[in-house]
Structure formats: structure tokens, C-alpha cells
Amino acid sequence: MTALLDIRDLHVTFRLGHGLIHPVRGVSLSVERGETLALVGESGCGKTTLARSVLGLQSIAGGQILFNGVDLAGLSRFQMRRFRPHIQCVFQDPFSSLNPRKRVEVLLREPLDVHGVGDRRERLRRVHEMMELVGLPTEWGKRFPHEFSGGQRQRIGIARALILRPDLLICDEPVSALDVSVQAQIINLLQTLKKDLNLSYLFISHDLLLVETFADRVAMMFKGEIVETGPARQVWQNPQHDFTRRMIDAIPVPDVTRPAPPAFRIDREPQ
């Protein structure tokens, strides 16, 4: 059974000043239907560039991006259009990810307008349906983004991304800017929606501890390369690669019955 998303030996390069940088170096990974694959790495490892490549926001230097068997890599923007309703994304920053001049109802209706789904009444119905699904009262449709909290804005972002019923949702650090208690709400929402709407997620994060709570598989990214993949729980309990081990050693778990993270101990030699 073909994977929903199959990235093969992807390379991305771009010019910076007079030099060439190579943020994605031969990455191969796949997202199966119905699974959540977490892509974990530190800042600058290339995970966001990878996501942008899949979404067609970044041109690639080599490799393939197979979506349901079709290679998106060489497609023009015009050719990409028919795939758009199938691959959507949620961004990290709840403050800049929504057009501040548009009311929520309009923001949620725009995807339907762009792809000519249904008539006016049908679109409004779907907008309200989506708002309910993400836990927003439909009366709030007339409000503007700045009237909402960070967590609520992410809900709006999620609603906007899912209103076209995509198959794959790429989440780029969607909860990193939110408080812990709100994070839990959003993660739970994503989990519920995944089941109800038959979604697959490529979840990008720097927080291994967080993704271990809900991801099926984890891919660890370091300096443009995937260094380790495996079931989430296994990667956490039994890391194979040095980078994964170093990261886990540094993560402080909120549990006083565990020893302090080895990287916190001041009696050891600094790395």
C-alpha cells in the first residue's frame, strides 16, 4: 500500500549572499495514511524548509515528493492547484497566520471560495460546521482575529486548513507559542479531528517530549538529515543515534521522581 506522502532523497539549496546553503540533505521519509509522523529537530536543522518544500513554497534542488504516488517536486504553481485541497498546513505563529483585516467567517470561507465549493449557503453551512468542530461558537464568526487568544487563533487556523477536508495536514510547530494548558487543548483537538476526518499529520516540532505523547512515529532531523526514525515511544525509550540521545539527556521531565536530566548535572564534563 503506497504511503500517502513519500519523500525520497530530497535536497534543498539556496543562495545566501555569495554562498550556497544546503538546509535539506537527502531526506527520505514517509507518512502513512492515518498516522501522525513527528519531525523533530532543533532550530536551523531544516525541518521548516522541508515542510515548505512539500507545500510548494520552496523550490527544491533534487529528489521526489510523492503524494499518492504523484511527484509534486517539479510542478508549477498552476499544476499544484489541484493538489491544494489535499495538503494543507497550520503555522506556528497564531498572530501572523491570520489576515488581521478579515473576519473569521471570511477567513474560513475563503478556501471554499478559491476552489468553488458549493454555493453561498452551502459554504456558510460548512463554515459553521467547522467552527463547531474546533470548539468555537458560531456567533464569533463576525469577529476579527485580534479579538481572540493565541489558542483560539490556532483553532481558527486549524479550521481554515481543514475546511477543504485535506488528506494530509502539515503542522509546523502549531503549539510552540502556546501555554502548556492550551497546548493540551489543541493537541487533543488535533487528535479528535484526525479520527473524525480521517487525517494524516506531518507534525513538526522541536519538543520531543511533547510529540512522544501523541505521535505514532518520530523522525529526528539534524543538520539537514534524518538521523533516526521509529515508533515514538521506542525512540524515546531506546534512542539509537547520538543526537537523539543528547537531546533526551537534556530534556527536563516535570517529574521529581526521575533523576535530573544528565545534561543539567554540574559535576559532569561540559559537552
Added chain:
Amino acid sequence: MSAAPILRVEDLHICVRGRPQAQILRGISFHVNAGETLGIVGESGCGKSMTSLAVMGLLPEGVEKTSGRVVFRGQDLAIDDNRAIRKIRARRIGMVFQEPMAALDPLYPVGKQVLEVIDEHLRLPRAEAWERVIDLLRRVDLPYPERLAWSYPGKLSGGQLQRVVIAMALACNPDVLIADEPTTALDVTVQAQIIRLIKALQRETGVAVVLITHNLGLVAHTADRIAVMYAGHKVEEAPTRDLFLTPRHPYTVGLLQASPNPDRNPGSDGRLLYEIAGTVPSITDPMPGCRFAPRCVSASAACRAAVPTMTGAGEHAVACFHPAQGVLA
């Protein structure tokens, strides 16, 4: 050595200037002793950052203190008097903030900026002051300090910049170090390095540390005592172990349960994380009772009628009419 706390905040009330009902801090009290680390934990809107700014006399324009005081080494710190507090700031109380680039001037080499702090407060001859700068940069584990001192902030990484800021904060051997989300903008491996650095410096110099963060994992392994803040109030305070093993305030319980923990994580099998329903109240919301009541599973009519005060035996205090009992599941 005196047993009195080196820094004590008493019943601090801060509100939006001109609007006494819009209270940002509603009577915050805490203290920190020499050599210990106090963790202040809370989410957005709890007022923890405003607390650190208040102690330093750095309250922004639109905000004012209405009552309460800050006592440093037994003396009342007149946080409204900019002249007086300038002598204390950096000299006796050092600060580290979340964004190192906010504390550093991109136009001057980092060494010069550390030097500036020394020049401002310690009357040292130039050569000696510069030696001290290099020494400080070395103590914060920056490589090739003599060379790095001439680097501009734009050339350094986030972790290196934060080390420079720590060097500046500790330049005059202060008694207290206030660190407000010092590692939030850093990668987790760099975070560990910075935390290790602060701990080592604390062991060396005996400086008291106030670590303000939303990251429960961080305070679990760095703080001796923790104060939990919610919506402008302090809701619980306890030694670290006690707080994590036997949290009393429903908000603390909720926070601990919502924090990812591999031993308690639901995993990918469809079960969900623990959620605290609802959102933080706005500062202008004139709730007469406990501000956590709308979201609290144990809330009663009494909770909505009056604000609970801190009660508790020994070192573990909680502001709640229905504190949780027993050990955290």
C-alpha cells in the same frame, strides 16, 4: 549568616495606570534566601514577568504600583525612585531576560557591553576592569574569551548571547539573579548548558536565583522552592518535591497533569491529554472570588464569593478553599 531572606516581596499590587480595577498583580508575596533557587511558575497572563520588572523598578509606562513593597537585605527598595534603584540594579540584583538581543546593543562588541556594567557600578581602573570582563566571559564558558570580547552580538549564537547576558548580570557579584524565561528562546540542548552554567555559578558565588518560567520540567530539576502564579495571584508555594508529589491547588494539579510526561502520556492510542478547560480571565474581569473558580473542578459557591488567602502548615502553603488531598496520580 543571617536567616532572613535576601529579597522579599510583600503584598505587591500593580495595575494599569489610571485604572485601579485592571489589576495585573493582586497582592504578590514571596521571598528568596541567599544561595537558594526560587522558581516562579505560571502561564501567560499570570503576571510573573511584571513581578520581575517591578522588583527591578522597570515597570513600563502604562503600569503603576498601588501598594506593597520590595525589601532587599532588610531595606525597603523604593522601586518608584529611579535614582535609588539604579544603584541596586545590576550591582546587587542582576537580571537575565528571554531575548538576549533585547539586552544587547548590536552596535558594540560584547566585551564593551560587559565593561559598561562594570564601569557603571565598580570604580575599577581600566586594565583591571577589562581583565574582569575576560574573566567573566571565561566563567560563562565562552571559548577564546579574549577574542570573543571583540565580537559583535550579530556574530554570536543564541546560547552564546545568553551567556554574555549572564556575564553582564553577574559582573558585579550581585546577591540575587532574576532570570525571566532565560532559556525559552533556546534549543533544549543549549538550555541545559545555560542551566548548568547558572547552577555552577550559584555554587561558586552563593547568589540567590529567582527563575521565572512556564516550563514545569525546568523548575522540577533546578529550583529548591516553587511559587505558582495564576491571574495575578500566588496560588501555591512549596518546596519542589512537595509541589510535584503532593500539589494542593487545583490549578497546580491541572498544570502537572497537562504537562507532557512520558510516564503518564496517553501515547498515540487515541487517549487524550489532560486539559484544563477554559481560558485565563482578563485583568479587567472583576471577579469577586477565586480567579480560577470558573475552570476549577472543585469550585463551590464559597469560591466564587471570596478570594482565598494563603494557608498551610510549614513550608507548603496554598490559596484555596478546597485544596487537593493526597499524592498526584
Added chain:
Amino acid sequence: MRSVGLALRWVFGNWTVALGLLLMAGVILMALSAPLVFPRSPTAMVGPPLQWPGARPGLPLGTDAIGRDILAGIFHGARISLMVGFASVSVALVFGILVGALAGYYGGLVDNILMRTTELFQTIPQFMLAIVVIAVLGPSINNIIVSLAVVSWPPVARLVRGEFMVQRQKAYVQGCIVLGMRDPQIIFLQILPNAMSGVVVMSTIMIATAILMESALSFLGFGDPNVLTWGTMIGLGRNTMRDAWYIMAIPGFALLLTALALNLVGDGLNDLLNPRLRSQRGTR
């Protein structure tokens, strides 16, 4: 409802804005009522020449060297000034926004070409260029509007380009691309509303500048010979400057008040539309 309250607070909260709006209202009123109050052409000779203001009843601002009613000239001149100002700025805005939006959105080669073109227009001194255009096209009101538009659009393009470059990177724009939205829709319906506040402020100043430039052109004799504008009136007063200086002073004063009014309103708009520019707290 909130915006109405905000608008009222803005107007009555700042005396400068209130003053600016009041003056503008006065000028607009003059312009609108000119054909009613002074149905005869302002170039008509209605009385003895060189009458001082108030010297004769019915001629509150006196007459000029050949007996034209100065007050009529002021009223009709207001009409012309406002029309020229608004028309030329409108054209400049349309063109400037288009150039700036495309340059800022697409970047790369498109940006290069458009910006070099903009710079070309900017390196030639504004007023000189205006005169050259008039010389080529011939002096008529329409050509004046064209020449002023040609001269005014580059700063708009630059401003809009800058705004677009900022907005282009924002997540909501990326989101629109991911949705499959086409570029024209993104440029004009998504980004442009967010880039307009600077342009609105700039346009009030541009109108003031256009009015002053038109007056200067008319003063020098490059204006439409069939139309009496404030600039023309000042020019005609040159010969009698020593004794009948009011002939120059009055239209000059009208210009001053109009430019002042526009500047005050523009300033007020700036405060209104960019409240976040007021300094945020430092974290030091």
C-alpha cells in the same frame, strides 16, 4: 459602532486634527459653492482696479490690477486647487500602488526593473520634471494633472513596495498560497488592505504638495491660460507687489491654510492609523 466612536474621539481629542478638518471643510465649502456664490467667471472685471479689501461694499477682498474680484478668485481657485490635487494624487496612487505591489510581491527581476524605473523618475528634480512635461504636452489643466501625477508616484511605489515586502513573509500570505489562491487575489484582496495605512497618510501630504506645485507652475506662467488659479493670481500680483501687496498675499494665505490643513489631517491620520508606533516598553 466602535469605529464611529474611535473616529469621534480622534477628531475631538486632538485640537490640531479638529483645526485641520475645519480648515479643509472651509476650503471644500468654498470650492463647492463657487458657482453659486460667484456665478460670473472670476476673470470678469467687476469693479475699479486696485481696490483694497473692504474699501468698497460688495468687494470684501478688493480687486486686482484690472478689476477682478479677488474673493471670487479665491472661491474658484479653491475649486481648481482641490480638483487638481485630488485628481493628480489619485492617478499617482493607482500607478504607484500597482508598481510597488508588484515589485514588493514578486521581488527578483520584476522588483529590479520596476525599482530602477522608479529611481529614474526620482533622480530628476520633481519641479523640473513637471515643467518639462507641461512643456511637452502644453499648458492645460488636464496636462497639469498628468504632470503632477508623473512626478508624485515614485514615493508611493517605494512605500507600498516596502510594506509588501514585509507582509509577503507573513504566515497568512504563505497560507493563502498553500490554499491555491491566485496572485492577483493575494496582492489586491489580501495584502493590500494591510499595506494601506502608510499610503493614506502619505496621500494627504501628496495632495498638499500637488496643490503647491500647481500654484508654482501657474505662478511661473506654465499654467492653463484660461483658468484663474491661486498661483496665477499670485503671479499676476507681481507687478503691483509694492503697493497692492494684498493681491499676492491673499491667495498666498489661502494656499498656506490649505496646505496646513492637509498636513494637520495627515499627521492626525498617522497617529490614528499607527498607534503601535508609540514606544513599547523596553525590557532593559
